[in-house]
Amino acid sequence: MTEKTPLNRRQMAARVAQEFREGWLVNLGIGIPTLCSNFAKEVIFHSENGVIGYGPQVAEGEENINMVNAGGQHVSLLPGGSIVHHADAFAIIRAGYLDVSVLGSYEVAENGDFANWKTAGRKGGGIGGAMDLAVGAKQVFIIMEHTTRDGKPRLLKEVALPATARGVVKLLMTNLGLFDVTPGGFALREIAPGYSPEDVQAVTEAELLISPDLIQISGTG
Amino acid sequence: MTEKTPLNRRQMAARVAQEFREGWLVNLGIGIPTLCSNFAKEVIFHSENGVIGYGPQVAEGEENINMVNAGGQHVSLLPGGSIVHHADAFAIIRAGYLDVSVLGSYEVAENGDFANWKTAGRKGGGIGGAMDLAVGAKQVFIIMEHTTRDGKPRLLKEVALPATARGVVKLLMTNLGLFDVTPGGFALREIAPGYSPEDVQAVTEAELLISPDLIQISGTG
Amino acid sequence: MIDKIFSSMDEAVADISDGSTIMFPGFGNTGIPRNLMAALLTQGAKNLIGISNGSGGRDDRIDIGVLVRARQFKKLVMAFTASPHPSRATIFNELYEAEEIEAELVTQGTMAERIRAAGAGIGAFYTPASVGTELAEGKEHRMIDGKEYVLEYPFHADYAFIRATRADTWGNLQFTLAQRNFNPIMAMAAKTTIVEVEEDILEAGAIDPDHVHTAGIFVDRIVKIPEDGIWDSVPQR
Amino acid sequence: MIDKIFSSMDEAVADISDGSTIMFPGFGNTGIPRNLMAALLTQGAKNLIGISNGSGGRDDRIDIGVLVRARQFKKLVMAFTASPHPSRATIFNELYEAEEIEAELVTQGTMAERIRAAGAGIGAFYTPASVGTELAEGKEHRMIDGKEYVLEYPFHADYAFIRATRADTWGNLQFTLAQRNFNPIMAMAAKTTIVEVEEDILEAGAIDPDHVHTAGIFVDRIVKIPEDGIWDSVPQR
Numbered sequence: 066m067t068e069k070t071p072l073n074r075r076q077m078a079a080r081v082a083q084e085f086r087e088g089w090l091v092n093l094g095i096g097i098p099t100l101c102s103n104f105a106k107e108v109i110f111h112s113e114n115g116v117i118g119y120g121p122q123v124a125e126g127e128e129n130i131n132m133v134n135a136g137g138q139h140v141s142l143l144p145g146g147s148i149v150h151h152a153d154a155f156a157i158i159r160a161g162y163l164d165v166s167v168l169g170s171y172e173v174a175e176n177g178d179f180a181n182w183k184t185a186g187r188k189g190g191g192i193g194g195a196m197d198l199a200v201g202a203k204q205v206f207i208i209m210e211h212t213t214r215d216g217k218p219r220l221l222k223e224v225a226l227p228a229t230a231r232g233v234v235k236l237l238m239t240n241l242g243l244f245d246v247t248p249g250g251f252a253l254r255e256i257a258p259g260y261s262p263e264d265v266q267a268v269t270e271a272e273l274l275i276s277p278d279l280i281q282i283s284g285t286g
Numbered sequence: 287m288t289e290k291t292p293l294n295r296r297q298m299a300a301r302v303a304q305e306f307r308e309g310w311l312v313n314l315g316i317g318i319p320t321l322c323s324n325f326a327k328e329v330i331f332h333s334e335n336g337v338i339g340y341g342p343q344v345a346e347g348e349e350n351i352n353m354v355n356a357g358g359q360h361v362s363l364l365p366g367g368s369i370v371h372h373a374d375a376f377a378i379i380r381a382g383y384l385d386v387s388v389l390g391s392y393e394v395a396e397n398g399d400f401a402n403w404k405t406a407g408r409k410g411g412g413i414g415g416a417m418d419l420a421v422g423a424k425q426v427f428i429i430m431e432h433t434t435r436d437g438k439p440r441l442l443k444e445v446a447l448p449a450t451a452r453g454v455v456k457l458l459m460t461n462l463g464l465f466d467v468t469p470g471g472f473a474l475r476e477i478a479p480g481y482s483p484e485d486v487q488a489v490t491e492a493e494l495l496i497s498p499d500l501i502q503i504s505g506t507g
Numbered sequence: 508m509i510d511k512i513f514s515s516m517d518e519a520v521a522d523i524s525d526g527s528t529i530m531f532p533g534f535g536n537t538g539i540p541r542n543l544m545a546a547l548l549t550q551g552a553k554n555l556i557g558i559s560n561g562s563g564g565r566d567d568r569i570d571i572g573v574l575v576r577a578r579q580f581k582k583l584v585m586a587f588t589a590s591p592h593p594s595r596a597t598i599f600n601e602l603y604e605a606e607e608i609e610a611e612l613v614t615q616g617t618m619a620e621r622i623r624a625a626g627a628g629i630g631a632f633y634t635p636a637s638v639g640t641e642l643a644e645g646k647e648h649r650m651i652d653g654k655e656y657v658l659e660y661p662f663h664a665d666y667a668f669i670r671a672t673r674a675d676t677w678g679n680l681q682f683t684l685a686q687r688n689f690n691p692i693m694a695m696a697a698k699t700t701i702v703e704v705e706e707d708i709l710e711a712g713a714i715d716p717d718h719v720h721t722a723g724i725f726v727d728r729i730v731k732i733p734e735d736g737i738w739d740s741v742p743q744r
Numbered sequence: 745m746i747d748k749i750f751s752s753m754d755e756a757v758a759d760i761s762d763g764s765t766i767m768f769p770g771f772g773n774t775g776i777p778r779n780l781m782a783a784l785l786t787q788g789a790k791n792l793i794g795i796s797n798g799s800g801g802r803d804d805r806i807d808i809g810v811l812v813r814a815r816q817f818k819k820l821v822m823a824f825t826a827s828p829h830p831s832r833a834t835i836f837n838e839l840y841e842a843e844e845i846e847a848e849l850v851t852q853g854t855m856a857e858r859i860r861a862a863g864a865g866i867g868a869f870y871t872p873a874s875v876g877t878e879l880a881e882g883k884e885h886r887m888i889d890g891k892e893y894v895l896e897y898p899f900h901a902d903y904a905f906i907r908a909t910r911a912d913t914w915g916n917l918q919f920t921l922a923q924r925n926f927n928p929i930m931a932m933a934a935k936t937t938i939v940e941v942e943e944d945i946l947e948a949g950a951i952d953p954d955h956v957h958t959a960g961i962f963v964d965r966i967v968k969i970p971e972d973g974i975w976d977s978v979p980q981r
Contacts, residue, residue, distance in 0.1 A: 088509055090724050107509075109724065113852060114771040114925045117722050118677070128978040130774065131909075131923040137772035139978060144712025145509070145677035147719035148921055150928040150957075151771070152627075152860035155853030156695065159628025159872065162724055183878075188841055189825030190849060197853030197873040201628055231876035309746055311961050328746075330961065334615060335534040335688045338959050339914075349741040351537065352672075352686040358535035360741060365949025366746070366914035368956035369684055371691040371720075372534070373623035373864075376616030377932065380635065380865025383961055404641075409604055410588030411612060418616030418636040422865055452639035620864070627857070630886070630893035633867035649867070651897070656867035660888070683954065717920060718955045 069259035071240040072282065077208050079104045080255070080282055081167060081238050084206065089164035090117075090157075092198055095136045097208045098167040110134070111163060113194040115154040118146025135194070155194065158201035166202035168195060170209045172224045175250035175271040177234040179207055180226035190227070199230030211239035211268055218270040220244070220251055241265050243282065249274055255282045290480035292461040293503065298429050300325045301476070301503055302388060302459050305427065310385035311338075311378075313419055316357045318429045319388040331355070332384060334415040336375040339367030356415070376415065379422035387423035389416060391430045393445045396471035396492040398455040400428055401447035411448070420451030432460035432489060439491040441465070441472055462486050464503065470495055476503045511678050511729050512708060516546035516736075519701050519728045523552045523666060526581075530622065530667040530697055531559040531571050532689035538682065540668035541569045541737040542703045542730070547668075548573055554581040558622070558662055560615065560689065561587045562599035569737055575599045575608065582609035584662065586618055614642065617659055619692060625661035626695025626725075634659055667697035671721070674702060675709040678726025679719040687720060694725045701728040705738075748915050748966050749945060753783035753973075756938050756965045760789045760903060763818075767859065767904040767934055768796040768808050769926035775919065777905035778806045778974040779940045779967070784905075785810055791818040795859070795899055797852060797926065798824045799836035806974055812836045812845065819846035821899065823855055851879065854896055856929060862898035863932025863962075871896055904934035908958070911939060912946040915963025916956040924957060931962045938965040942975075 072080070078100035085091060087107040093099050102110060102121065110119050112135040119134050120141040128139035149157070157163065170181040179199070183190030199205055212218055220237070237244040242265055243255040252274040253262060262275045293301070299321035306312060308328040314320050323331060323342065331340050333356040340355050341362040349360035370378070378384065391402040400420070404411030420426055433439055441458070458465040463486055464476040473495040474483060483496045513519040520543060523529070529547075533539030548569075557571060557580050564572020574580060576598045588603060588610045590596045602608040613621070614636050624632055633656035637643045647658040669690050673681040680702060682690055694700045708731055732738070750756040757780060760766070766784075770776030785806075794808060794817050801809020811817060813835045825840060825847045827833045839845040850858070851873050861869055870893035874880045884895040906927050910918040917939060919927055931937045945968055969975070 109509075111724075112922075114774075114922050116922050117724060118716075129921065130976040130978055131919075131921040133772035133774055133922050135772070142716055142921065144710070145675060145679065145723060147679050147714075147716045147722045148924055149722060150924050151852075151856040151926045152929045155856050156627035157722075157724065158853060160626050160695065161628065178876075183826070187826050187830070189837075189847060191824040191826050191828060192849060192851045192879075193823050194852035196851035196877060196879065197871075200872040200875065201853075227878045228876060330746075332961075333685075335537075335685050337685050338961060339953075350684065351739040351741055352682075352684040354535035354537055354685050356535070363684065363953055365947070366912060366916065366960060368916050368951075368953045368959045369687055370959060371687050372615075372619040372689045373692045376619050377864035378959075378961065379616060381863050381932065382865065399639075404589070408589050408593070410600075410610065412587040412589050412591060413612060413614045413642075414586050415615035417614035417640060417642065418634075421635040421638065422616075448641045449639060620866070624869075628872065629857070630870035630872065630888040630891065632861075632869040635865065635867065651867040654867065681954070687954075715955075717918070717924075717957075718952075720954075 067259040070257060072257050075100055077238045077240060080243060081206055081208055084236065085165065090162055092163050092166045092202065094168040096169040098169060099136050101167055111157060113154055115149040115151055116142065117149065118143045155197050158197050161201060161203060163202040165204045165206055166198040167206045167208060168198065170207045172219050172221055172226055173207055173234050173237050174221050174224045177232040177246045178224045178228050179230065179234050180224040181229050183227045185226060195229050199233050204235045205233045206236040206238065207234050208238045211241040218268055220269045220271050222271050247274065252276055253279060255280050257282055288480040291478060293478050296321055298459045298461060301464060302427055302429055305457065306386065311383055313384050313387045313423065315389040317390040319390060320357050322388055332378060334375055336370040336372055337363065338370065339364045376418050379418050382422060382424060384423040386425045386427055387419040388427045388429060389419065391428045393440050393442055393447055394428050394455050394458050395442050395445045398453040398467045399445045399449050400451065400455050401445040402450050404448045406447060416450050420454050425456045426454045427457040427459065428455050429459045432462040439489055441490045441492050443492050468495065473497055474500060476501050478503055509677055511727060512676065513728050513730045516542045516703065516730050517549065519543065519730045520546045520550050523547065523550060525552050526554045527552060527665040528556040528558065530664045530693040531557055532669065532693050534560055534688040535685065538670050538686035538688045538690050539570055540670040540703050542732050543668040543701060544571065544574060545569045545737060548577055553579055555579050556582045558584045558664060561585060562597060564597035564599060572598055575602065580608055582611065584611045584613060586613060586615040588612045612642065619689065621659055621662040622692045622696045625663045626692060629661060631658055631660045633657065662696065664697040665699060667693040667700045669694050669700060669702040671702050671704050673706050673709065673714065674704040674729050675711050675714050677711045678723030678729055679714050680721040680726065681714060681718065682720050691721045694721045699727045700725055702726055703730055703732050705732055707731060746914055748964060749913065750965050750967045753779045753940065753967050754786065756780065756967045757783045757787050760784065760787060762789050763791045764789060764902040765793040765795065767901045767930040768794055769906065769930050770807065771797055771925040772922065775907050775923040775925045775927050776807055777907040777940050779969050780905040780938060781808065781811060782806045782974060785814055790816055792816050793819045795821045795901060798822060799834060801834035801836060809835055812839065817845055819848065821848045821850060823850060823852040825849045849879065856926065858896055858899040859926065859929045859933045862900045863929060866898060868895050868897045870894065899933065901934040902936060904930040904937045906931050906937060906939040908939050908941050910943050910946065910951065911941040911966050912948050912951050914948045915960030915966055916951050917958040917963065918951060918955065919957050928958045931958045936964045937962055939963055940967050940969050942969055944968060
């Protein structure tokens with residue numbers, strides 16, 4: 066029997082990147098989502114600051130001071146890339162040109178709500194462009210750890226933290242599995258090595274649907 | 287005694303151009319207003335198609351197929367000129383960057399309403415950008431013949447034709463005189479050679495105020 | 508491999524079905540996608556809705572007027588529905604007077620902003636233009652900071668026809684001077700954006716990324732104008 | 745003779761009075777008008793309202809954080825009012841927690857569009873962003889074509905500080921790559937637009953009119969960054 070092996074950050078990003086199709090316009094949020102760019106081929110990356118078609122992070126000493134992605138990382142611009150101003154960067158988002166927005170989150174609810182901008186007990190929050198991305202993109206994918214650091218579930222019946230958007234999450238990747246967010250709730254489609262559906266349910270508040278075709282995620286990445 | 291000499295189109299345009307101040311951003315409508323560009327120095331001309339800083343009409347054979355003003359005339363672009371797209375061209379208008387919009391009209395009312403897009407008894411109309419220019423520019427100047435071809439007044443108590451905008455006309459130039467549009471109505475400030483205020487009132491429906499400093503317009507242009 | 512290049516104008520407009528909404532840029536004889544219009548004339552789709560500053564037909568050149576003459580439009584959305592003088596009436600004016608074509612008259616800035624709103628995902632906006640006129644009748648009004656505005660909704664379209672000077676294989680576009688006019692905002696607003704290009708199509712990266720006027724993500728189909736295609740010229744005075 | 749050139753940053757910001765609203769572009773350490781900010785620090789205006797994506801103060805460089813530290817702001821309008829982790833709290837976060845500065849939190853696209861709306865003379869607009877969240881509470885909602893939107897109003901400003909690569913004497917500007925960000929829309933939205941420029945100021949006509957990013961009509965004051973001014977550099981990793 067395989068040992069229980071939760072996915073690491075790179076593995077989660079690699080698996081989500083497999084969902085991208087050639088030619089897609091993709092926006093990656095700060096954190097784990099950014100790592101998807103290491104695995105995605107033939108997609109175009111969009112950044113909130115108006116950079117379209119950016120490439121990998123560049124080596125130290127090779128940076129162009131005026132070339133950063135939404136995470137502030139110094140990246141290259143691929144041939145065919147272009148620049149628009151901030152209002153047009155969000156015009157692209159709201160008008161539905163993004164095939165997918167991949168975001169991190171604190172919580173996701175079984176109805177597709179998610180909460181990623183404000184934590185409990187702190188004044189203010191950090192939204193950035195998350196609320197625009199969440200309502201504008203054709204699809205929202207979330208990547209996050211399955212539980213909080215102290216083991217509390219993050220896949221909930223209803224979000225407890227202030228929502229970023231309602232009913233928009235289509236796909237959820239955690240270190241324990243890959244979930245479709247369906248009208249019936251979270252549907253576990255792929256599972257981390259060594260875990261059983263019951264193991265995953267045990268750390269999940271919402272009731273899981275288990276795909277009849279459930280497979281183990283290969284540990285690429 | 288001077289013979290009654292109504293102003294010609296060039297003279298009307300020349301007189302209005304004297305009102306422009308150095309550095310102003312100016313939009314000229316089709317017809318007589320366009321002629322102002324022959325007399326204005328040190329102003330920047332804006333055109334609805336996104337051309338900023340155009341210059342004189344160019345000689346036959348010298349035209350650039352891609353360089354026209356709002357009247358479709360092939361003009362030059364002056365050093366320092368630039369191009370924006372159609373939405374930004376009207377952003378400039380609505381946001382109040384235009385110091386003056388000079389338009390032709392069929393009728394002007396003493397409260398500053400004017401009507402220049404639809405004639406009586408015809409289906410449809412030709413607005414172009416007139417309604418945007420009328421509400422967006424800091425000032426609206428009108429240049430038109432004082433009466434219709436069959437001698438009917440065009441300076442009215444109320445516009446009879448469908449209005450282009452309400453209460454916006456600040457200055458009116460006709461072939462008989464120059465009028466400030468004041469809270470009290472049309473104030474005749476300058477008059478065409480040979481005409482008396484009574485002559486002008488006789489072909490004007492609205493009651494005229496006569497400036498105590500009334501002067502004769504010099505026939506420049 | 509991103510490849511948006513079509514081999515002919517006919518191929519690029521082949522799938523346009525009856526009843527489609529199409530945006531046509533152009534202003535003062537510049538930036539008009541004449542080759543795509545000619546192809547649409549041949550293709551023959553009917554009951555179209557056109558969004559265009561004017562209705563063309565003032566000279567012998569191919570423009571939106573030939574599509575009006577061929578009775579391909581059910582309706583035009585425009586800033587001009589009457590000719591300046593009855594003596595200068597075009598085919599559109601004749602059909603409109605005879606009620607054989609519908610029209611919606613919009614002031615030009617509101618037209619541009621409604622197109623821009625579609626390409627920017629804005630649901631509606633308040634503009635001061637047309638307040639107090641026939642065009643604002645029946646529209647929702649609102650006082651904001653002591654100034655009156657009317658509510659206007661976006662113009663969406665199935666297709667935009669675009670005329671550009673230069674394109675690369677990703678669909679990044681450049682326009683020349685006043686050719687730009689409605690082209691960039693219509694390219695953003697339509698579901699499918701089809702471009703006729705004057706110069707040979709460049710490799711991705713050949714256009715300076717700082718000087719792209721329309722980003723390739725808005726462009727779906729690119730066709731080089733053939734040598735025997737329709738090229739702009741200055742009209743005889 | 746159009747002449748917008750000021751001889752120093754200090755001169756360019758001298759007239760900014762207490763209580764002014766100022767827009768500050770910049771994103772990810774690019775396109776930040778650091779020299780004008782330094783001059784404003786010296787100038788000392790108080791009770792300012794700032795509109796900015798973030799609140800700076802994450803490193804030793806001059807950015808909006810130094811103005812926050814000097815208590816020059818009454819209020820900031822931003823897309824981030826909390827630090828990602830309590831351990832990474834900035835001077836703004838400390839003052840905000842202590843209620844010594846006010847803040848309005850806006851999602852970034854709505855911020856950009858509200859700035860754009862001011863520069864486009866739009867009275868208000870409907871956006872789908874923030875529907876169903878705390879940020880939409882108390883705002884007017886409207887269903888349009890089956891989708892829910894909230895009503896948002898423009899952000900006007902007395903001043904915009906701009907950082908550009910290149911300018912000519914008319915004030916036409918060019919930006920380099922991601923330096924562009926909020927700069928063009930803030931330049932359009934403010935009553936007085938003040939620009940710090942990296943390269944020597946060019947004669948009118950030296951910038952290709954097709955490749956002007958911000959037209960000179962939006963620009964009021966231009967200052968060349970002096971050799972001993974603040975230049976961007978890549979932060980140490």
